[in-house]
Amino acid sequence: MRKGLRRYQELAHELKILIQQKGYKVGDRILTERQIAEALNVGRSAAREAILMLEIEDLVEVRKGSGIYLVSDSNRLARPIVDDIGPFELLQARQLLESSIAGFAAVTVTKNDIVRMREALEMERKGIEAKNNDYSGDELFHRLIAEATQNSVLVDMVSELWRKRDQSLMWARLHERIFDTDYREQWLKDHEDILSALQLKDAEGARQAMWTHLENVRDTLMELSDVEDPHFDGYLFSNTAN
Amino acid sequence: MRKGLRRYQELAHELKILIQQKGYKVGDRILTERQIAEALNVGRSAAREAILMLEIEDLVEVRKGSGIYLVSDSNRLARPIVDDIGPFELLQARQLLESSIAGFAAVTVTKNDIVRMREALEMERKGIEAKNNDYSGDELFHRLIAEATQNSVLVDMVSELWRKRDQSLMWARLHERIFDTDYREQWLKDHEDILSALQLKDAEGARQAMWTHLENVRDTLMELSDVEDPHFDGYLFSNTAN
DNA sequence: TAACTAAAATTGGTTGACAACTTATGTCAC
């Protein structure tokens, strides 16, 4: 499943190191496309892809006919490429963000939102009954809550969190152990509680319900986790005040 | 300053539409690199850049020797490319997220964090006195609060919010009107209040202080905003319960 | 000194060729 890094990612990383070694300042023009290709010992097309990657990350700016310029400060440069995020770290972030979002959404939610959320839960129920590993109903529900805020930034942030989840190595390993549908039944019930609070436009209740839900998810994963695993990050998830 | 879309972005957009027209399902193998190049009437290298873009967005997966496969559902496909985010929408998201983070950080903050935050505020003060448009101290302070949570996901989210801010067209326009250093003095004072609460490990106080701070920023920007501007999104920022 | 022109530098893009890998097809032994 998990394959090696694609070439342009490796090259992009090498390029970051190269830039850092040269000690450029923000705004400086860095090496030319051709020079980069030569320095990395690859062809121009491969170098271009790496540069494109850095441009998308907003590290450099490519100006046609002029050159490539350093945009962002270099402290962002040499971070590891695959900083795999522990599931509990991710859950902690979700708990903080999504409970706030749920509280806010209770104020802004519309009738149409409620209808769509109910459909999402229906989809989730079918997924549980089918006993397959389809979590699209789950994801959709959480996403719809963010959409109910009418704030695209919040929607993006929630989407990004789910994307990080899907990319997480440890999450994948953890998921393999979730055979028991009882857990998913519990989570579905949590979701229904959240929906109820939203329907009542009860901000504090929705916030509380989302918090509790993610607390339950944490507990489940904690049970399933291998504490001996050196990458285990459950300890991070200390019980913070609610 | 703001330049036209780079070619690969336009092509990526065209490609998204093309994929959508073909009506692929998730997991399907889509057109080959060469076919895409032909369909978009460009060379293979240009097509590759567009494909690379979609791959980075996690819309497709490129498997060497096999083909290009649709990964994400197509509802994410045809979103507008440059959805410029209004400053108030952004501020709303920041208020929700960063006040929660501040509350959490009050529990986890260390002495070293406090020291670094104080340095950031010192930097901010110098920036104000110099009357230049350097907001790096401001940004650093907010970032350090996120770092104090020891949660890399939260740090990433805050960084992403500032990146969005820097890219925002409307924010840039708005910023041109901030001549008055009184505003920035006020914000610095807000920051000091936040720092005090963090130092006392007062979670609710820190949350409250951060909320108030971003409320003040909102008020300032509201004053400076042109309500006649068709893109004005201040109305989004209704006074939600604190 | 100023304005215009030409040249050089640089990114943007195309194409053909081949390598590397994956998938499909066919063949042969049993």
Added chain:
DNA sequence: GTGACATAAGTTGTCAACCAATTTTAGTTA
């Protein structure tokens, strides 16, 4: 038939050479 293996076909990955488009620099001229 069936499985194992070999072969071929299909596809992405990469390079190199070439030219176009644009910007920057240098030079020249009035």
